[in-house]
């Protein structure tokens with residue numbers, strides 16, 4: 001197995017609880033794994049060597065929430081929103097129509113180019129969802145296409161009741177034939193539990209059926225108003241509840257209670273329900289930014305994700321999400337970077353595989369075009385990704 005020594009790292013954010021940030025550091029990559037981490041002065045020899053030039057290095061971003069299997073354009077809807085319209089779930093129908101018309105090859109090419117954009121911005125582990133198919137054949141097709149391009153796939157047949165369908169009949173379809181058809185391609189299930197989408201009862205029915213089929217659970221909840229999403233996610237032991245813009249104190253307490261036995265400094269044991277904040281979406285929908293500060297202060301583990309989709313967040317830029325979290329959500333740089341790496345890994349239950357630069361983990365590295373990670377917020381919008389290593393290979 002070939003090894004490469006990366007030396008002269010000005011600032012290395014490891015996320016290893018023992019030594020979170022190292023100055024003048026080095027990393028050895030062997031095959032697809034991290035083999036050694038420490039000071040440059042003590043670095044071992046390797047087959048090859050590369051100089052990071054004093055730049056900052058982070059774990060690759062873990063983007064735990066995207067909807068990237070889609071065709072079509074909703075820029076007019078966005079423009080109307082910027083002129084004062086509010087976001088409504090019904091826009092999903094527009095994308096569903098366009099996506100159903102795209103061939104397998106077209107959809108796969110669109111997805112591949114979005115994944116390539118994400119990787120070019122430092123993302124090395126990616127989740128994506130179905131949810132623009134909304135019938136049995138289309139949901140299975142989107143799941144199959146997604147499975148060949150991303151690391152984790154979520155079944156979101158319960159994204160919207162398609163126009164003209166009876167809500168209960170559609171929910172039964174999601175829990176039966178649609179789930180069965182998508183199952184070979186997915187690890188996760190999700191439901192849009194919100195006014196205009198699925199009620200608490202329908203959401204519970206979907207999540208229970210998916211759990212019985214062996215899928216891990218996540219929930220879109222509390223995006224457009226307070227509601228049952230967070231409660232349901234906690235009740236059913238979901239790995240994450242995403243959006244979380246409108247939270248009652250009881251919701252924050254319920255989320256915190258899922259983390260009460262979990263020790264951040266020795267992150268073993270079963271993680272609780274991660275609250276995933278989606279700042280690019282909040283800006284695009286003009287919703288209040290998710291209360292990341294309040295959640296962290298209460299002891300909740302949070303993730304930051306792009307929520308790349310054509311309706312509410314047409315970006316894969318995790319650099320932008322992290323910068324915004326620092327500038328607007330009052331997270332420290334360290335907290336924001338952690339949420340976009342370990343936070344995402346916890347939300348996808350891959351915290352032992354990715355999300356930090358530690359010996360034995362997948363060698364996913366993001367070399368910034370800056371000497372320190374704070375430049376992500378200090379110089380917002382500037383091109384900050386210098387190089388990316390994914391599973392031990394330099395891909396950018």
Ligand SMILES: N=CN[C@@H](CCC(=O)O)C(=O)O
Pocket residue numbers: 067089091092095192220223281307309310311312313
């Ligand atoms: N909120 C639900 N689903 C997506 C938006 C889908 C759309 O409008 O196309 C989201 O996460 O924001």
Ligand SMILES: [Zn+2]
Pocket residue numbers: 065066067220307
């Ligand atoms: Zn979403």
